[in-house]
Amino acid sequence: MDLVTEITILVLAAFVGFEVISKVPATLHTPLMSQTNAIHGIVLLGGLIVVGYANSTLDEVIGFIAIVFGTVNIVGGFLVTDRMLEMFGTKKKKKPEPVAEPAAAEAASDASDASDNSAGDNK
Secondary structure (H helix, E strand, O other): OOHHHHHHHHHHHHHHHHHHHHOOOHHHHHHHHHHHHHHHHHHHHHHHHHHHOOOOHHHHHHHHHHHHHHHHHHHHHHHHHHHHHHHHOOOOOOOOOOOOOOHHHHHHHHHHHHHHHHHHHHO
16 A cells, blocks of 8 residues: 555544544443553553564654553553543542541630639639
């Protein structure tokens, strides 16, 4: 295949991919992201294989770029999936821990209690 045909296929694939993904409802986003992470895991493995069998600098650069892009997509996919689960409330939220009163506030409340008791004794 010549270069023009390959670029045409790439551009058409990008347009089709954008159209397909933009029509996906939010409830299907998480399962699709899981599948996308699996696909990018294969891209990462392919990049590692290319670097392992590299005979030229160009092969090493292409393999390195595939490894970087695959890793970024995997990590980004997991972060987006985690955020979507948090937005839909399917992920359990941690309960906030009770905040202890500062020592100064305790001392002030103890002092006011003591003054209340002494005022009650004078009556």
